[in-house]
Amino acid sequence: MTYGINRHNNRPEWIVIHHSETAGPADATLAADAFDRYHRKANGWDCIGYHGVIGVDGSSEAGRYETSSGAHALGFNTRSLGLCLVGRLDWEPPEKAQMATALEWIRGWMQTYSIPPERVIGHRETYLIRRGYDLGQIDAMEWVQMECAGAEKTCPGLSFGMARLRSQLSQGPQEEAMLEQEAESMECEAPPSDVQETRLSRLIDELRARLERMREERAK
Numbered sequence: 145m146t147y148g149i150n151r152h153n154n155r156p157e158w159i160v161i162h163h164s165e166t167a168g169p170a171d172a173t174l175a176a177d178a179f180d181r182y183h184r185k186a187n188g189w190d191c192i193g194y195h196g197v198i199g200v201d202g203s204s205e206a207g208r209y210e211t212s213s214g215a216h217a218l219g220f221n222t223r224s225l226g227l228c229l230v231g232r233l234d235w236e237p238p239e240k241a242q243m244a245t246a247l248e249w250i251r252g253w254m255q256t257y258s259i260p261p262e263r264v265i266g267h268r269e270t271y272l273i274r275r276g277y278d279l280g281q282i283d284a285m286e287w288v289q290m291e292c293a294g295a296e297k298t299c300p301g302l303s304f305g306m307a308r309l310r311s312q313l314s315q316g317p318q319e320e321a322m323l324e325q326e327a328e329s330m331e332c333e334a335p336p337s338d339v340q341e342t343r344l345s346r347l348i349d350e351l352r353a354r355l356e357r358m359r360e361e362r363a364k
């Protein structure tokens with residue numbers, strides 16, 4: 145279901161990723177209707193603040209109408225879609241199934257609203273963009289320092305690499321899945337001889353390096 149009233153006051157140009165900062169088995173099952181109740185009660189909003197919520201198990205639910213402005217990122221609410229991953233992602237990265245569903249949602253929105261990968265951002269990055277920083281020109285160290293200095297938010301969690309996500313989004317899903325699968329399937333093969341093993345592990349390393357290089361290049 146979709147929540148609230150369709151206000152037709154949102155023109156999505158950005159996708160903003162969040163985490164729920166909730167943990168534990170009870171919280172992990174938090175679904176959109178729980179957020180809906182929570183947001184209404186805690187914030188006095190008319191419904192859930194996000195446009196989509198992804199559960200730890202990879203299940204997902206729609207939140208507000210995509211054409212209704214969100215309530216999730218100051219300065220971006222009338223020109224973005226807000227996606228929330230359930231969990232406390234400062235310490236643990238999202239589950240594989242959860243990330244897979246998140247990618248489906250993000251890719252779907254990118255296509256529907258013609259949003260480029262560089263406009264898929266983390267909540268924490270909205271503060272930097274509002275201050276005029278160009279995300280593409282900030283290197284990792286400078287980034288950490290600014291985050292510490294700003295310390296407004298780590299959302300969607302320190303373990304959630306936004307630059308990595310953007311580079312992943314800028315290459316075709318098949319291309320990446322193929323490389324990943326290739327590396328994985330090689331690891332699962334029957335125990336090889338010493339010589340084979342050396343060759344095999346070198347090949348796996350090469351594949352991994354190629355994948356990394358691809359990601360880094362796209363991140364630039």
Ligand SMILES: [Zn+2]
Binds near residue numbers: 162299
């Ligand atoms: Zn957030």
